[in-house]
Amino acid sequence: DVKVTQSSRYLVKRTGEKVFLECVQDMDHENMFWYRQDPGLGLRLIYFSYDVKMKEKGDIPEGYSVSREKKERFSLILESASTNQTSMYLCASSLGGRVGYTFGSGTRLTVV
Amino acid sequence: AQSVTQLDSQVPVFEEAPVELRCNYSSSVSVYLFWYVQYPNQGLQLLLKYLSGSTLVKGINGFEAEFNKSQTSFHLRKPSVHISDTAEYFCAVSDLQGAQKLVFGQGTRLTINP
Numbered sequence: 001d002v003k004v005t006q007s008s009r010y011l012v013k014r015t016g017e018k019v020f021l022e023c024v025q026d027m028d029h030e031n032m033f034w035y036r037q038d039p040g041l042g043l044r045l046i047y048f049s050y051d052v053k054m055k056e057k058g059d060i061p062e063g064y065s066v067s068r069e070k071k072e073r074f075s076l077i078l079e080s081a082s083t084n085q086t087s088m089y090l091c092a093s094s095l096g097g098r099v100g101y102t103f104g105s106g107t108r109l110t111v112v
Numbered sequence: 113a114q115s116v117t118q119l120d121s122q123v124p125v126f127e128e129a130p131v132e133l134r135c136n137y138s139s140s141v142s143v144y145l146f147w148y149v150q151y152p153n154q155g156l157q158l159l160l161k162y163l164s165g166s167t168l169v170k171g172i173n174g175f176e177a178e179f180n181k182s183q184t185s186f187h188l189r190k191p192s193v194h195i196s197d198t199a200e201y202f203c204a205v206s207d208l209q210g211a212q213k214l215v216f217g218q219g220t221r222l223t224i225n226p
Contacts, residue, residue, distance in 0.1 A: 004155075031212075033213070033214075035216075040121065040218055040219075041218060042116075042118075042202060042216040042217050042218040042219050043156075043202065043214075043216040044216075045213060045214075045215075048213060058213070090155060090156065092156075092214075094212070096212060098144065098163055100146055100158045100161055100214075101156075101158070101214060102158075103148075103155035103156040103157070104155050105153075105154055105155045106154075106155050
């Protein structure tokens with residue numbers, strides 16, 4: 001089975017800090033995605049990447065950036081964390097739309 | 113662009129009762145349709161998907177869903193639920209081209225009461 005690993009399960013950061021969320025997949029998938037999950041809002045797409053060094057903005061990219069230097073790793077960066085970025089962050093990878101996504105377990109980030 | 117509406121934010125049912133979780137979507141192009149389940153403190157797991165062909169699709173854990181193109185719906189059903197089905201359920205769509213991003217609904221929290 002494809003495995004998507006998010007490096008941290010829980011994180012607490014201070015306002016203004018630069019925060020890195022790491023995601024690694026082990027099945028050579030081209031497509032990788034970062035979502036944030038908030039109650040009542042479902043999952044909203046922040047950024048995605050369909051190849052190494054390629055990235056595209058999703059629906060809510062403001063305040064975030066991403067890095068994909070290697071195919072298996074997709075990092076989400078909060079340039080200057082703010083309290084409204086307190087959320088659950090989910091990484092996913094995919095071989096293609098017909099297959100669906102494989103999700104990591106999520107990182108619950110609290111910004112204080 | 114696609115959008116997904118899950119008509120119920122919470123659905124409480126008794127154990128062994130049937131359940132239906134409703135999902136409607138909007139899209140100007142053909143789409144793939146998915147249901148995902150999220151158990152407490154876990155990521156999302158694929159429950160079932162509709163790609164083409166038969167409009168009734170069966171998934172894991174006894175769930176099934178029916179694609180209705182005229183009503184743009186993809187409702188999830190289970191004839192008899194168990195306590196272990198307590199979870200949040202997400203309906204999602206993706207287009208057939210490009211990066212095939214998933215667009216999710218707001219989620220439905222299914223609570224099973226003994």
